[in-house]
Amino acid sequence: MKRTFKSLFCTITLICLVMVSCKDKQPVSKSLPRSTPEAEGVSSEAIITFLDSAAVSVHEFHSFMFLRHGKVIAEGWWDPLGPDLKHTLYSTSKSFTATAIGLAENENRLSLDDKVISFFPESLPDTISSYLEELSIRHMLSMSVGQGWDRSAPVSYTTDDWAKAFLAIPMAHKPGTTYMYNSMASYMLSAIVQKVTGEKVIDYLTPRLFEPLGIEGADWETCSDGINTGGWGLRLKTEDLAKFGQLYIDKGQWNGKQVLPETWVEEATSLKIYQNPELSDEEREASDDSVQGYCYQFWRARNNSYMANGAFGQFVLVIPEKDAVIVFTAESQEMWAELDMAWKYLVPGIKDEKLPEDIETYNTLKNRLASLALPVPPAKKNDALASQISGKTITLAENPSGMQSITLQFDDDLCLATLKTDTASYDISFASGKWYKGETRRHAPSIFAIAQNSLGGLPPFKIAGAYSWIDDNTLELVLRYIDAMHTERIKINFDGSKVKVDIVSSIGRGNMPSIEGTI
Numbered sequence: 001m002k003r004t005f006k007s008l009f010c011t012i013t014l015i016c017l018v019m020v021s022c023k024d025k026q027p028v029s030k031s032l033p034r035s036t037p038e039a040e041g042v043s044s045e046a047i048i049t050f051l052d053s054a055a056v057s058v059h060e061f062h063s064f065m066f067l068r069h070g071k072v073i074a075e076g077w078w079d080p081l082g083p084d085l086k087h088t089l090y091s092t093s094k095s096f097t098a099t100a101i102g103l104a105e106n107e108n109r110l111s112l113d114d115k116v117i118s119f120f121p122e123s124l125p126d127t128i129s130s131y132l133e134e135l136s137i138r139h140m141l142s143m144s145v146g147q148g149w150d151r152s153a154p155v156s157y158t159t160d161d162w163a164k165a166f167l168a169i170p171m172a173h174k175p176g177t178t179y180m181y182n183s184m185a186s187y188m189l190s191a192i193v194q195k196v197t198g199e200k201v202i203d204y205l206t207p208r209l210f211e212p213l214g215i216e217g218a219d220w221e222t223c224s225d226g227i228n229t230g231g232w233g234l235r236l237k238t239e240d241l242a243k244f245g246q247l248y249i250d251k252g253q254w255n256g257k258q259v260l261p262e263t264w265v266e267e268a269t270s271l272k273i274y275q276n277p278e279l280s281d282e283e284r285e286a287s288d289d290s291v292q293g294y295c296y297q298f299w300r301a302r303n304n305s306y307m308a309n310g311a312f313g314q315f316v317l318v319i320p321e322k323d324a325v326i327v328f329t330a331e332s333q334e335m336w337a338e339l340d341m342a343w344k345y346l347v348p349g350i351k352d353e354k355l356p357e358d359i360e361t362y363n364t365l366k367n368r369l370a371s372l373a374l375p376v377p378p379a380k381k382n383d384a385l386a387s388q389i390s391g392k393t394i395t396l397a398e399n400p401s402g403m404q405s406i407t408l409q410f411d412d413d414l415c416l417a418t419l420k421t422d423t424a425s426y427d428i429s430f431a432s433g434k435w436y437k438g439e440t441r442r443h444a445p446s447i448f449a450i451a452q453n454s455l456g457g458l459p460p461f462k463i464a465g466a467y468s469w470i471d472d473n474t475l476e477l478v479l480r481y482i483d484a485m486h487t488e489r490i491k492i493n494f495d496g497s498k499v500k501v502d503i504v505s506s507i508g509r510g511n512m513p514s515i516e517g518t519i
Contacts, residue, residue: 030214032242033071036362038355040068044365045358046349047074051368053345059313059332060374062087062485063238066346067325070246076369077238080435080464081482086217086235087329088485090310090447093220093234094186096209096244098141098297100193100201102264103208109196112138116167116188119195123164131171137192139175140185141296142272148172150182156451160224163191179273179294183231186297187223190230201228212259213243221448222457232310232448235458235483238327244308245316245325268296269306269318288336302343311447312485313338322350331485331506377468377478379413379433385473385494386410389519394492394499396517401503403515406492408475415467417477417490430465430477437464437482444484445505494519 037044047066054061062081066074077083104110116135117124125132131146139145147169155165166184190201197204202220210218218240221233228234236244247253248269252260271293276284284291289307293300301307301317308316313330317339326346332338390410396403407418413432418425419442426442439460448454462483470476470491477490487506492499499517 030216032067032239032246035068035071035073036357037066037068037073037349037365038358038362040071040073041351041354042066042068042073043349043351043355044361046345048361048365048368049349050341050345051076051365051372053341057338057341058334059330059338059341061313061338061372062329062331063327065238065242065325065327067242067246067327068350069323070250072239072242074365074369075238076372079373080437080480081329081374083238085462086219086237086483087314088444088446088483089234089236089241089314089329090232090312091183091186092241092308092310092314092316093230093232094183094297095308095316096205096234097186097189097193097201097228097230098268099209099260100205101137101141101189101296102260102268103204104193104196106261106264110137110192112136112141116140116192119192120163120167123161123167125164125168129171131174132167135171135175137189140182140189141268142176143179143181143185143294144176144273145180145182145185146171146173146175146178147180147182150180150184155184156187156223156448158452160452162187162223162225162227162452176273179275179277186231187227187229189297190228194227200226201230202234209247209259212254212257213240213247215240215243219458221455222453224453224456226457229448238329241308241314241316241327241329242325245318245327249318249320249323249325269298269300270295271300272296289339290336301339303347307339309335309339311335315339315342317342319347322347324350329485331487333508374480376434377466377476380469381432382469382472382475385469386415389494392519394501394517394519396499396501396515399515400512401515403501403503406490406501406517408492415475415477428463428465428477428479430467430479432467435464435466435480437462439463444481445486445488445507446484447507 061078063077065072113136155162159165166188193201193204202218219235220228222228248265251262252258252265272295274293276291289301292302299307299309304321305319313328313332313335315328317326326342330338389408393405393407395405402421403419404422405420409416415430417428426440428440429436429438439462441460443455444461446454461481464480464482466478468476474491474493479488489504491502497519501515501517503512
């Protein structure tokens, strides 16, 4: 009997130890908690009004997530985008690079007052000016490097050694005195992290930031030297961005753990320099969010808030006084006007207290969020011409795109296009009246498309394709790069054996003249 009792006692003790051990190793929740708008003091009607405005605006929204008190109260993706897709972030990447700097400082791997030239002895110019000698990490974080204008394009386009080219740029101003946006400075911050840790920024952040927050599958472009581009090139999902914003609004805490030092959060998000110091307080208050001040790779915004943002409208807006985070991904040509919509429609719906339950309005909101979609090219067919050209190859004249030929194959509601360039061949399918999803190694459009090693280090791009006959003689192939934001339209006009091809990018810059071809 004693042996049985002793055995039972040991068994119970072992179970308790296992339970304690399991408690200590609870799996990281990969999703933020969900709630309803009214339960968190937000009007569903205000969110519907925002969606109504977005539907008729000039902005192409891709996703939207609204957090209050740490809970997701509204979320939506415009089809063919979805919650499992990453999204190109452009300069929103900078805030993650700055976070890596903050973590490295906390680990005593660097100081914000360290001089930049001390990290790159092999890349120094023959003559080091007094201004360059003064340049510190702190100056680069606050976009007050002192260079006369942003040299990111010429540096990244013309050389593989970005650090050496950056350090050779003349310094027009004393560091710390003049704001000038500088994406190459953000690259240098990434290079410094790699110098002091031996890891790319994305690898350094993975156990310190991404894993604690349950962020998986991140990727980040690299330069030719294998350094993350820092100022652009990171791709994350919408909820990943929301988690990042929530981490900052919670002063660096996540699930009871201090992931970021609270002192860093305060320092990184407080005003360091004004973009337009000549503006009066009244003029600045009447202006948009582009002139409210700059922090450490974060922007100050109206209403005592701050944000990470990127080209074409990638926003993580953190509003501490409302305990709210608003995330947008988009392709907007007027990104500040896009952000205005948050202030005009969403923020006024935030109240101090819990609101009465409004099931009918909330159900309307849920239906609206579930039905968001980007327009699909109309299902217009031209069976006669499609039959004539199916399986035939269009040979193109020499052109800047490098595309040499296009072969079209029609089969029911699908068009398979084989796009052959001087270096590769890509098979891409397009559906009629709907999106056909797939992936391709054909590079997505990018504002850094001609940078050295542009889009390097990224996997094949997720795509959605649709085709339509826009008149009796013209076929349009619409190719959305749904994890890289931008869209390509290939218009092919047929005139007997002669063909004219136009390749148009949604970026709206650098579109080529028409390409002549023959069947």
